[in-house]
Amino acid sequence: MHLSRYFLPVLRDTPKEAEIISHQLMLRAGMVRQSSAGIYSWLPLGLRVLDKIANIVRDEQNRAGAIEVLMPTIQSADLWKQSGRYEDYGKEMLRIEDRHEREMLYGPTNEELITTIFRDGVRSYRDLPRNLYHIQWKFRDEIRPRFGVMRGREFLMKDAYSFDLSEEEGRRSYHRMFASYLRIFARMGLQSIPMAADTGPIGGDLSHEFIILAETGESQVFCHQDLIDGAIPPIDLDYDGDLTPIVDKWTSLYAATDEMHDAAKFDAEVPSDKQVSARGIEIGHIFFFGTKYSEPLNCKVQGPDGTPVALHMGSYGVGVSRLVGGIIEACHDDGGIVWPVPVAPFEVGLINLKSGDAGTDGACASLYERLINAGIDVLYDDTGERAGAKFATMDLIGLPYQLVVGPMGVANGMAEVKDRKTGDKQEVPIDTVADTLIDRVKSQRILC
RNA sequence: CGGGGCAUAGCUCAGCCUGGUAGAGCACCUGGUUUGGGACCAGGGGGUCGGGUGUUCGAAUCAUCCUGCCCCGACCA
Structure with missing residues (x-):
């Protein structure tokens, strides 16, 4: 998924209604x-x-x-009257009446x-x-x-x-x-x-x-x-x-x-x-x-x-x-969520540090394709945001691995892999980084 | 349902006490400068101030009713 085409409304401030x-x-x-x-x-x-x-x-x-x-989510009240729970369940049960005035309910179980x-x-x-x-x-x-x-x-x-x-x-x-x-x-x-x-x-x-x-x-x-x-x-x-x-x-x-x-x-x-x-x-x-x-x-x-x-x-x-x-x-x-691989919304966050730069665009496109073809869930940040903002958003949404591609790295044939959980950053040759990540992600998909 | 609190821009909040017709930061749009950990400058768009009623020449501001949301308690996957 390309972030530029996705719907990801992140908030910088914490809404006040949220306590935990x-x-x-x-x-x-x-x-x-x-x-x-x-x-x-x-x-x-x-x-x-x-x-x-x-x-x-x-x-x-x-x-x-x-x-x-x-x-179904909607059930008939008759059933619940038979088991005696229609009365027992009390106000926790949402009771509904249909157009024929039949008693229905939104099932609590x-x-x-x-x-x-x-x-x-x-x-x-x-x-x-x-x-x-x-x-x-x-x-x-x-x-x-x-x-x-x-x-x-x-x-x-x-x-x-x-x-x-x-x-x-x-x-x-x-x-x-x-x-x-x-x-x-x-x-x-x-x-x-x-x-x-x-x-x-x-x-x-x-x-x-x-x-x-x-x-x-x-x-x-x-x-x-x-x-x-x-x-x-x-x-x-x-x-x-x-x-x-x-x-x-x-x-x-x-x-x-x-x-x-x-x-x-x-x-x-x-x-x-x-x-x-x-x-x-x-x-x-x-x-x-x-x-x-x-x-x-x-x-x-x-x-x-x-x-x-x-x-x-x-x-x-x-x-x-x-x-x-x-x-x-x-x-x-402190930075945000840290998803375990098996439940992560995306397994890898691919960060293009300089969208619009032919070198990073090309490198990212090919990395993205290789990861996707290997069946990895990738969120590709191809937006024009600044590097710092991209890092902060990626940390916030907690994808297990960040694959960072910048102009300097591309010039040296290197990309950076960050492990969200440990914070470890590792420079990996851009030719092999996809394979490295594919192996790492797949080995963690089932934790037991 | 009892007790407490809040409601003003997408988000965080100021203004309310002491009434004079609405602001900041972030976000967003335009232009420029920037570009490896939430940049900077300039310009711009956006709010019937939760809703009703009342007081008043005039209400975001005062009174009152209602609604919504949050927190504490009893209750629960």
Whole structure:
């Protein structure tokens, strides 16, 4: 992409409505614009990140055997009346009336809908287990939206729903998602920590919030130090195999958010030099709820003995749009955002220090072409801005690598590669710099 | 929903107290000088001062109502 033809409205000053760093940087880097409280438009740069995150989630969910569908944002109130949640959900649910005065709602989640879809498509226990997911916009009319995209009213979420014949089978489905989640976040450069969460009326031990640590996190969390660099399941993990060792390993050490925190237990189980007390951001939540929806919505199949059995279900959410903010909270410095390669809107920022100069124009054009042909996402700053402004903008939007081409370098056959994260600058012969970058970028596309 | 704050140019803000018809920096346009870490000079465009009502000869400024947004709290992926 040529910057001169792109839409990247960057801001030099920080808009005053933004309080936390990710919100400030997303506004400044031209990623989003607020449309109303907790509702955002995604500009080109932000959308690219959103898509990359969604694709990682998609890739890993598919790997774990989940199957993608797409349900609507608008749902009928009837369904929710059947499950009893139409009343329970309260004012957080945005209720709408259509022209025929039918009660509709903008979906805050999809348990009811997916349950009926699955119910109507399956008759036999032989069709189990299944896990269906979609990545769709949700709306929850939060009392007080804040923190930009991290706590918006409209948000993009991946939600998966598992269907099993028994609780035992359901537990296996839960474990698959547990392992998949560790990989999803690790692939974005985030170390997530599964923490025991409130299971609500169902009880049991099958509910975990996946938390990343960040100073601006909204909740206080407590955990064992060793979880912070716990081993991530490998890319070729066999999801049909026994995953309990992985889950056990991750859940054997203490980890809890403040509402589940037990100070006495924490002190007893975790040596004082391993005790971590920090702020955290919830980026995923998985839980098993048995037959809570399958019973009222009559989602049953015939079991081996011919009797109908209500299915055991779980649901598994990832806050896709929230992750954009979450990653920035975890990955920034004074100059701006520092994207991990797998989610970077562009992988390389090519800077022509003297647009209009035949030498740099030619060198940049050929470098751009080679990178693009190799499948690298490149943003080429071919504008007439001064060098300093170009550097500042590139740092702000946080592309992992900057490839700097100036008249002096071209004269010597050299270009400069800057690593955004470390700040290291390296002079590389202009003939080989494209290959060097291609290798470096590709080696970092999947971090685990 | 309770408490607090803000609303003037695309962004950051001054002007308001003490009423006299709107400013700065950055951004943008034109010309020139510049050109390796957010340049400089000159000229220029852009605002029904969030909206209504009232007070007044006259309101960005005073009064009042409304709306929007932000922060703290309870609530949440």
